[in-house]
Amino acid sequence: MKVHVHFHQNSLRNFSYLLENSKGEAILIDPFSGDYWREFLNSKHLALVGLFFTHDHPDHYAGESVFSNEILRVAHPNARLPFPFKAVQNLDKIFIDFCDERSFLRINFTPGHVGTHLALEWWQDEVLVGFFSGDCLFNAGIGNTKNGGDVAVLFKTVQRLSTILSKETILYPGHDYIQRNLEFNLHYSDRHKLMLQFLLEMKEQYEKSGYQFMTMDNEFKMNPYLNNNDQENFFDLRRLRDQW
Numbered sequence: 404m405k406v407h408v409h410f411h412q413n414s415l416r417n418f419s420y421l422l423e424n425s426k427g428e429a430i431l432i433d434p435f436s437g438d439y440w441r442e443f444l445n446s447k448h449l450a451l452v453g454l455f456f457t458h459d460h461p462d463h464y465a466g467e468s469v470f471s472n473e474i475l476r477v478a479h480p481n482a483r484l485p486f487p488f489k490a491v492q493n494l495d496k497i498f499i500d501f502c503d504e505r506s507f508l509r510i511n512f513t514p515g516h517v518g519t520h521l522a523l524e525w526w527q528d529e530v531l532v533g534f535f536s537g538d539c540l541f542n543a544g545i546g547n548t549k550n551g552g553d554v555a556v557l558f559k560t561v562q563r564l565s566t567i568l569s570k571e572t573i574l575y576p577g578h579d580y581i582q583r584n585l586e587f588n589l590h591y592s593d594r595h596k597l598m599l600q601f602l603l604e605m606k607e608q609y610e611k612s613g614y615q616f617m618t619m620d621n622e623f624k625m626n627p628y629l630n631n632n633d634q635e636n637f638f639d640l641r642r643l644r645d646q647w
């Protein structure tokens with residue numbers, strides 16, 4: 404399976420993702436820019452067989468209307484989406500026909516940013532190789548809780564993710580906030596030496612080749628919310644980042 408990424412040049416710095424299998428089929432995750440992806444699918448002669456939505460904020464489901472109503476859409480049962488979709492539960496395997504015998508895609512219920520947030524796990528040869536985190540987890544940060552979220556719930560979710568995501572898992576977040584998060588972390592977290600190093604490296608990499616998707620190994624070093632069992636500190640960081 405291949406991952407194609409589109410970085411949208413909008414103020415929210417959205418990412419969307421397209422998964423391609425060896426049969427010429429594709430799945431879209433939080434499409435956002437339907438026209439871009441329709442062009443992409445046509446140019447590569449790929450058949451779209453499914454759409455997955457991490458949550459019901461408009462910057463994640465926008466763009467879906469350019470695709471046929473017959474294509475399966477998947478989301479949380481209580482997601483408030485303006486189109487019909489198939490409801491899925493935690494740990495459900497989805498798009499089974501799209502996957503081959505060595506891979507699967509599995510739902511991970513990750514509430515906090517909103518109460519109905521889902522992430523998507525990509526397993527290959529029994530390894531969690533990719534985690535499409537939507538707005539629950541970003542590089543060097545986490546999602547906000549200002550639009551229907553709950554920071555105490557997010558704390559529990561991030562604690563759980565800290566234990567299940569392995570070092571080699573690549574994080575595919577819903578937005579590119581790494582620079583702002585690192586700059587914030589430099590001021591407010593005691594992991595700042597490593598973060599400074601990362602920030603400097605990232606700035607160089609941005610100039611050369613744009614966004615770099617990184618493994619959780621790096622995240623565990625620079626994300627002050629992961630492996631953070633101090634609820635008060637977690638809440639403080641989230642609150643201060645809102646004002647940053």
Ligand SMILES: [Fe+2]
Nearest residue numbers: 458460516538
């Ligand atoms: Fe969101």
